[in-house]
Amino acid sequence: MTEYSRTPIKRREFLGRTLRTGTLIGAGLGLPLGVSLGSEKKSSLRAGEGIVDITPPLGIELAGFHRAPGNERRIEGIRQTMAARALVLQHGDAQVAIISLDSAGVSQDLAGRIQRQVASQTGILASNVRVCATHTHSAPAFCYLRQWGALPVDYMATVEKKAIEAVKAAKADLAPAALQLGKSRAVGGNHNRTTKTFKTDEHFDKDSTEAERWLDTMVHVLVFERGEGKRNLMWYHFSAHPVCYTDEQAGPDWPGLVAQMTRESHQLAPSYLQGHAGDVNPGDGTPWIGDVQETAQAVHAAIARAMDRLERIQVDSIRSEIQEFQVPLDMGLFKDWLASYQQDPTKCASGTWVDARFAKDWFDANAERDTNQTGLPITLAAMRIGDLGLAFHPAELYSYYGLAIRRGSPLPNTIVVGYTDGLIGYLADPQAYKSGEYAAIVVPKILDFPPFTPSAAGQMTGAAIDLLTKVAQRD
Numbered sequence: 001m002t003e004y005s006r007t008p009i010k011r012r013e014f015l016g017r018t019l020r021t022g023t024l025i026g027a028g029l030g031l032p033l034g035v036s037l038g039s040e041k042k043s044s045l046r047a048g049e050g051i052v053d054i055t056p057p058l059g060i061e062l063a064g065f066h067r068a069p070g071n072e073r074r075i076e077g078i079r080q081t082m083a084a085r086a087l088v089l090q091h092g093d094a095q096v097a098i099i100s101l102d103s104a105g106v107s108q109d110l111a112g113r114i115q116r117q118v119a120s121q122t123g124i125l126a127s128n129v130r131v132c133a134t135h136t137h138s139a140p141a142f143c144y145l146r147q148w149g150a151l152p153v154d155y156m157a158t159v160e161k162k163a164i165e166a167v168k169a170a171k172a173d174l175a176p177a178a179l180q181l182g183k184s185r186a187v188g189g190n191h192n193r194t195t196k197t198f199k200t201d202e203h204f205d206k207d208s209t210e211a212e213r214w215l216d217t218m219v220h221v222l223v224f225e226r227g228e229g230k231r232n233l234m235w236y237h238f239s240a241h242p243v244c245y246t247d248e249q250a251g252p253d254w255p256g257l258v259a260q261m262t263r264e265s266h267q268l269a270p271s272y273l274q275g276h277a278g279d280v281n282p283g284d285g286t287p288w289i290g291d292v293q294e295t296a297q298a299v300h301a302a303i304a305r306a307m308d309r310l311e312r313i314q315v316d317s318i319r320s321e322i323q324e325f326q327v328p329l330d331m332g333l334f335k336d337w338l339a340s341y342q343q344d345p346t347k348c349a350s351g352t353w354v355d356a357r358f359a360k361d362w363f364d365a366n367a368e369r370d371t372n373q374t375g376l377p378i379t380l381a382a383m384r385i386g387d388l389g390l391a392f393h394p395a396e397l398y399s400y401y402g403l404a405i406r407r408g409s410p411l412p413n414t415i416v417v418g419y420t421d422g423l424i425g426y427l428a429d430p431q432a433y434k435s436g437e438y439a440a441i442v443v444p445k446i447l448d449f450p451p452f453t454p455s456a457a458g459q460m461t462g463a464a465i466d467l468l469t470k471v472a473q474r475d
Contacts (some may be wrong), residue, residue, distance in 0.1 A: 045315040045386075046090040047177035047224040049233045049271070050169025052162040054102065055081045056140055056155055056250055063104035063149025064137025065246055068355060072150070079251035080260075082139060084159060085271040086166035087235060088124070089385060090174055091318040096128045096383055097167050098235075098390075100271050101159065102252045103133045104141035104149065105423035108379070108394070114160055115421075118167045128320045130381055130392050131163070133419040135274050136242040136253045143423050146446045147358050175230040179313040181388060181413055182306030185217040189298035190240035192399060193281040193288065194437070204403045210429045210458065214399040216276060219302040220415050222388075223268075223310060234268040236306075237415045238299055239275030239402065240282040244292035254282050257296035262303055270303070273417045276402025278395070278426045278439060313413070315386035319471045322382075325463045326375025327395075327424065327456050330433075334450040335371055338363070352441045362445045369450070376449060379421045380460070382467040389414040389472065391464045394422035396439070398429050401461045408465035410472045416464075424449065427457035 055078055062073045082102035089096050097118060115126040133142075140152045142159065185202065192198035198213040208214070216239045224233040242253030252259070255272040262270045282290030283298075341348045341363045348363075349356040381392040389411035395418055402416045425447045426432075426439035433440045433454040444451045 044091050045177050045179060046174040047179075047226060047233060048088045048170040048173030048175065050086045050088075050166040050171075050173060051269070052084045052166045052169065053081055054084045054159045054162050056152070060140055060152045060155055061150045062138060062248065062250065063141035063145055064243065066147055066354065067149075068147060069357065073248060075250045076248040077250070079138065079245070079249040080256040082250065082252055084163045084166040086163070086170040087233070087271065088167060088170035088174060089318060091315060094318040094320070095124045096130075096318060096320050097122075097124050097170065098130045098132065098273075099163050099167065100132050100134060100273060101163060102136055103139050103159070104135055104137060105133045105143045105419060106131055106421075107143035108422035110142050110156065110160060111421040114163050117160075117164050121164060122168055122171050124167070124171070127322050129167070130417075130420050132273060132392070132417055133423065134242060134252060134255055134272050135277065135419050136251070136255070138242070138245050138249060138251045138253050141423070144448055146361060146448060147354065148446050173230070175226045175228045177224040177226045177233075179315055179385065179388070180223045180225060180310040181313050182221040182223070182308070182310045184219055184302040184305035184309065186219050186238060186298045186302035187217065188284040189219075189238065189295055189302065190215060190217060190280050190282055191285040192279050193285075194279045194432075198399075201403055204407065206407070208400070208403070210400045212400075213279065213429075214403055215280060216399050216403055219299060219306055221303055221306040221310075223307070232268060234262070234266075234270040235273060236270050236303060237273040237275055237417065238302075239277045239399065240280050240290070240295070241277045242282070244282055244290045244295065246289070254290065254292050254295045254299070257292055258299050258303070261296060261300040265300070265304065266307060273415070274419050276397040276399050276416055276418055278398040278418075278428060280399060313386045313388050317384075317386070317474065319384045320381070321467055321471050323380045323463065323467050325378050325380045325460060327378055327427070327460060328375055328453040329373060329450045330453045331371050331374065331450060338367065352436065354442065354445070358445070362448070365448060373450070376424060376452075378424060380464055380467055381421065382464070382471045384411065384471040387412050389468050391416045391468055392420040393418055393460065393464060394420055394424050395427040395457075395460065396425055397427050398432070398457060400429060401427065401457045404461050405464045405468070408461075409468045411468065414468065423447070427452060427460060429457060430454035
């Protein structure tokens with residue numbers, strides 16, 4: 001565990017003060033009103049949250065699992081409602097917004113439209129708006145996925161508007177706030193699904209490398225303690241695919257159950273940020289896709305421990321930066337794929353080609369692609385909220401690289417958020433490419449991108465660390 005230089009605020013003390021100073025409010029959620037901020041009243045940090053329902057209609061396709069044409073996985077019922085959640089933070093003239101959507105993924109185009117409309121309607125700079133997906137596999141995706149869930153155009157347009165509404169509501173909700181951070185490991189909450197011999201973050205140090213597979217078990221909990229009769233806010237971060245359910249019921253998957261448990265135990269409605277889940281499934285590995293109850297209990301227990309270890313983060317300023325990064329593409333391998341299909345399509349009907357219809361559709365869409373393209377442009381982003389750093393990227397990042405970004409950050413606490421401002425699929429380690437793993441070979445075909453180079457994840461990791469170093473600098 002990391003040593004902190006400030007005195008911990010125990011959960012019982014925190015909740016005791018909260019419940020003594022405010023009645024419960026909020027659409028049956030039992031949310032506590034904010035407590036007096038005392039000396040923090042002079043802080044210029046302000047925080048606000050907006051939550052808007054985005055529960056999808058019945059009949060549209062769910063994303064995340066392969067279904068051949070004619071056998072689509074369509075929504076037949078709603079397991080739990082889904083939401084667009086927005087957090088707006090302000091310090092002085094600086095404003096940032098973080099949006100979390102209960103969705104399998106968002107496209108770069110959708111993120112850009114939301115960012116521009118937020119800027120137009122709220123004055124928050126488009127470059128300071130992050131659009132994140134929880135990556136639940138019990139929801140549609142707002143990006144192209146070949147045979148893994150159709151793009152729901154009408155529903156996507158609705159969610160786009162609701163996301164903007166959430167940011168507007170969050171800005172209207174701004175109030176003085178004190179930021180607190182708690183951390184704890186969720187034992188049994190996740191596992192590395194690619195190997196049985198992984199190591200955990202507890203053993204990750206300066207000598208750790210991508211030659212081994214890793215797992216980040218840490219839960220980060222952010223609590224914004226607010227005054228002016230406002231409810232307190234909780235956002236948390238954890239790395240695990242939400243894949244416990246494979247049926248036709250829509251919902252947030254295990255994060256929805258965590259939210260229910262946390263509302264009952266702490267009278268706080270948590271919002272979730274997905275981490276580096278590229279090689280990570282929920283639960284302890286039995287079953288492989290995770291038991292939803294056991295996963296939620298492990299994550300909730302970690303949240304409870306983190307609440308017992310809350311530490312104040314002094315926020316003297318907020319800084320946000322973005323950077324375009326070209327993810328390097330392996331066009332040699334891409335050309336080999338084209339040649340293989342051209343030579344004998346009958347040999348491209350299973351395995352890494354999924355099935356014959358999938359392979360033909362991929363070839364028809366890519367036969368005329370520009371093979372001189374060397375990189376896929378993405379947006380990397382970093383924020384500094386006092387001494388807290390946040391890095392954002394659009395990948396399904398393997399665990400090692402998320403841990404490496406955290407290790408390389410110059411800030412004392414850093415959270416690495418994936419599935420943000422787009423979805424490019426997996427950035428895996430070199431071994432995944434050498435072994436021909438699903439993440440490295442099949443998923444690029446699903447998303448309709450050329451494959452990445454084996455060094456792509458490492459290069460993006462370096463760029464993310466450089467961006468965190470930039471925002472860490474104070475004027």
